[in-house]
Amino acid sequence: MWEYSEKVKDYFFNPKNSGVLEGADGVGDVGAISCGDALRLMIKVDPETQIITDARFQTFGCGSAIASSSALTELIIGKTIEEAMKISNQDIADFLGGLPPEKMHCSVMGYEALQAAVANYRGEEWVDDHEEGALICKCFGIDEGMIERTVRSNGLTSVDEITNYTKAGGGCSTCAEGIEGVLERVNAEMVAEGLLAAEKAFVPGVVPRKVKEKKVVRTDAAAKAPLTTLQKIKIIEQTLEEIRPSLQRDGGDCELVDVEGNRVIVKLTGACVGCHLSSATIEGVQARLVEAVGVPLIVIPAAPVH
Amino acid sequence: MEPAPVYLDNNATTRCDPKVVEAMIPFFSEQFGNASSMHAFGAEVGGALAKARKQLQALLGAEFDHEIIYTSGGTEADNMAIMSALETQGDRDEIVTSAVEHPAVLSLVAHLEKTGRAKVHIIGVDAKGRLDMEAYRKALGPKTAIVSIMWANNETGTIFPVEQLAELAHQAGALFHTDAVQAAGKIPIDMATNEIDMLSLSGHKLHGPKGIGALYARKGTRLRPLIRGGHQERGRRAGTENAPAIIGLGKAAELAMEHMADEQTRVAGLRDRLEKGLLQQIGNSFVTGDPDNRLPNTANVAFEYIEGEAILLLMNRQGIAASSGSACTSGSLEPSHVLRAMNVPYTAAHGAIRFSFSRENGDADVDRVLEVMPEIIGKLREMSPFWRERDNQAFNPTYA
Ligand SMILES: Cc1ncc(COP(=O)(O)O)c(C=O)c1O
Ligand code: FES
Numbered sequence: 001m002w003e004y005s006e007k008v009k010d011y012f013f014n015p016k017n018s019g020v021l022e023g024a025d026g027v028g029d030v031g032a033i034s035c036g037d038a039l040r041l042m043i044k045v046d047p048e049t050q051i052i053t054d055a056r057f058q059t060f061g062c063g064s065a066i067a068s069s070s071a072l073t074e075l076i077i078g079k080t081i082e083e084a085m086k087i088s089n090q091d092i093a094d095f096l097g098g099l100p101p102e103k104m105h106c107s108v109m110g111y112e113a114l115q116a117a118v119a120n121y122r123g124e125e126w127v128d129d130h131e132e133g134a135l136i137c138k139c140f141g142i143d144e145g146m147i148e149r150t151v152r153s154n155g156l157t158s159v160d161e162i163t164n165y166t167k168a169g170g171g172c173s174t175c176a177e178g179i180e181g182v183l184e185r186v187n188a189e190m191v192a193e194g195l196l197a198a199e200k201a202f203v204p205g206v207v208p209r210k211v212k213e214k215k216v217v218r219t220d221a222a223a224k225a226p227l228t229t230l231q232k233i234k235i236i237e238q239t240l241e242e243i244r245p246s247l248q249r250d251g252g253d254c255e256l257v258d259v260e261g262n263r264v265i266v267k268l269t270g271a272c273v274g275c276h277l278s279s280a281t282i283e284g285v286q287a288r289l290v291e292a293v294g295v296p297l298i299v300i301p302a303a304p305v306h
Numbered sequence: 307m308e309p310a311p312v313y314l315d316n317n318a319t320t321r322c323d324p325k326v327v328e329a330m331i332p333f334f335s336e337q338f339g340n341a342s343s344m345h346a347f348g349a350e351v352g353g354a355l356a357k358a359r360k361q362l363q364a365l366l367g368a369e370f371d372h373e374i375i376y377t378s379g380g381t382e383a384d385n386m387a388i389m390s391a392l393e394t395q396g397d398r399d400e401i402v403t404s405a406v407e408h409p410a411v412l413s414l415v416a417h418l419e420k421t422g423r424a425k426v427h428i429i430g431v432d433a434k435g436r437l438d439m440e441a442y443r444k445a446l447g448p449k450t451a452i453v454s455i456m457w458a459n460n461e462t463g464t465i466f467p468v469e470q471l472a473e474l475a476h477q478a479g480a481l482f483h484t485d486a487v488q489a490a491g492k493i494p495i496d497m498a499t500n501e502i503d504m505l506s507l508s509g510h511k512l513h514g515p516k517g518i519g520a521l522y523a524r525k526g527t528r529l530r531p532l533i534r535g536g537h538q539e540r541g542r543r544a545g546t547e548n549a550p551a552i553i554g555l556g557k558a559a560e561l562a563m564e565h566m567a568d569e570q571t572r573v574a575g576l577r578d579r580l581e582k583g584l585l586q587q588i589g590n591s592f593v594t595g596d597p598d599n600r601l602p603n604t605a606n607v608a609f610e611y612i613e614g615e616a617i618l619l620l621m622n623r624q625g626i627a628a629s630s631g632s633a634c635t636s637g638s639l640e641p642s643h644v645l646r647a648m649n650v651p652y653t654a655a656h657g658a659i660r661f662s663f664s665r666e667n668g669d670a671d672v673d674r675v676l677e678v679m680p681e682i683i684g685k686l687r688e689m690s691p692f693w694r695e696r697d698n699q700a701f702n703p704t705y706a
Contacts, residue, residue: 015689038691039691058691060613
């Protein structure tokens with residue numbers, strides 16, 4: 001059973017703006033019945049102000065596809081076309097309080113339908129360059145198409161490299177076998193196409209084993225003395241500063257709100273909010289802090305304000 | 307008053323019968339001994355395990371009780387049968403199976419093929435899910451180590467002629483295994499009168515506990531353990547016996563035999579009434595599978611132009627549990643491999659719902675489903691871009 005947010009459920013059970021919009025100025029069709037989801041977005045546009053005055057949808061798809069479609073109409077009604085075009089699929093997911101990783105493509109479909117509907121309104125043709133495949137890494141929502149593109153354009157030949165470029169495999173690492181499968185296939189294709197030397201291609205089963213670095217056990221007296229609260233907060237602050245750049249690269253951020261005993265309260269902002277990965281992010285932050293401070297800590301996200 | 311919940315997902319798992327639980331309880335904290343131990347604690351358990359084995363033997367009509375090897379479930383039994391067949395026959399490295407097997411078989415054989423340990427022949431099915439006999443005969447040969455074909459399919463309930471298939475396999479000198487996880491307890495099985503070498507079953511599909519199953523291996527079948535260690539199960543499956551679960555499975559087998567006639571008549575009647583009612587009330591829907599050869603409890607109905615997960619969510623809100631082979635419920639992009647193998651068109655494959663009954667269902671369950679389904683299907687169809695335009699292909703996606 002999927003864990004849908006209350007908002008997804010609400011927008012699925014009581015969808016707003018479903019049905020045909022008579023006399024629509026722009027219509028965008030994306031998806032196909034064979035793929036299991038398809039969406040038609042219909043918009044009415046005021047020619048003077050370029051404001052989207054009405055929008056309706058028809059969707060063939062799962063619960064989150066229907067909820068994403070409905071959310072999209074709510075997001076764009078009343079906006080100018082220019083404003084609406086800035087809406088990303090992440091905005092749709094955020095509006096719904098997040099989507100499970102396997103369902104992020106539903107929000108992508110909404111994003112694409114909007115592009116298609118606006119193109120249709122403007123009398124242009126919208127060409128889709130989007131291609132997806134099976135979801136390989138659940139922790140980071142990376143699908144097969146994404147891995148394939150990255151491997152091809154960067155000539156990657158190892159799982160570690162893929163993790164460095166896409167993050168796939170960098171969380172729980174249970175997807176390693178899946179990543180290896182894609183890598184093996186794509187490398188073989190690249191060799192056949194003359195894009196890669198055969199001896200460089202990834203061969204399954206001969207992955208060099210990583211030698212685990214031994215943890216340095218600190219034995220000096222200073223390390224053993226319990227930290228004062230102030231010292232603890234300082235270390236936490238310092239460590240968070242080190243982590244933030246990598247979150248910011250993904251459009252997110254994490255700020256320290258408070259420390260109560262061993263509870264560290266943080267605020268996730270930007271792309272991290274409502275992102276299904278936020279729990280993975282929190283876990284990562286927690287692991288880093290525990291390591292730095294040297295005592296058990298629990299990282300708790302401050303309640304998001306919506 | 308809220309209507310009572312309706313559970314029609316018994317092919318996924320069944321409720322553990324309270325009588326089964328009752329039989330199991332003493333073996334947790336009272337008779338907790340290890341059957342291998344040389345004292346009274348162990349002896350008590352040993353006796354109960356022997357009885358449970360007899361109960362399961364009876365359900366299968368097996369000639370000897372030592373033909374039963376307990377496993378952690380259907381998946382392990384399937385894996386053991388196939389791996390053992392490869393290991394015991396160095397001169398044979400081909401596997402013949404069907405396109406509609408459970409992942410317990412299909413994922414394993416795909417892995418064996420990929421790692422170069424076996425050559426795999428996957429036999430297709432026709433639109434009703436019936437095996438392509440011509441292709442089956444052709445695939446068998448002097449290199450075939452094992453044939454693994456399910457007794458009954460979990461999604462459509464279609465029953466394969468496994469007894470006949472086993473004879474054909476033997477003519478090629480191959481072993482024959484069947485995944486009877488869905489068949490055991492629902493239709494009569496009599497191993498004394500067929501040639502099947504190995505058979506898998508699982509406790510939780512017949513009102514027994516989860517995490518227990520068995521591999522039947524006919525006396526004389528050469529076996530290699532999948533899990534090595536102690537001498538339990540005569541050295542064929544190591545690890546201290548899961549006594550409560552084995553005893554529960556024995557009780558479940560006994561109860562299944564008692565209810566076998568009910569399953570064939572009353573339960574089948576409920577299923578038929580549901581199917582008929584759905585097709586009468588809801589257009590553009592049809593039953594998948596082979597109506598002449600299928601489990602008495604399973605109905606798989608495809609509703610065109612809508613998607614299965616959405617249907618299930620609306621049903622769930624009405625307290626009705628069923629399942630769907632739709633891509634979205636499994637997290638993949640492809641709809642059920644079973645329906646695709648049957649060439650069920652995409653317009654319908656995504657909207658196929660499996661209703662699976664058990665002896666615990668009654669007329670009220672059927673009434674309730676028939677009461678709510680038309681509205682659910684209607685609501686989703688109204689939202690679908692394909693519904694109104696089903697006759698003219700006006701939906702014009704910029705990509706497909
Ligand atoms: C046909 C079939 N084979 C095997 C299994 C797996 O059995 P278990 O869950 O006991 O491992 C199932 C159930 O999911 C099944 O339906
Ligand atoms: S699923 Fe890829 S790292 Fe967890």
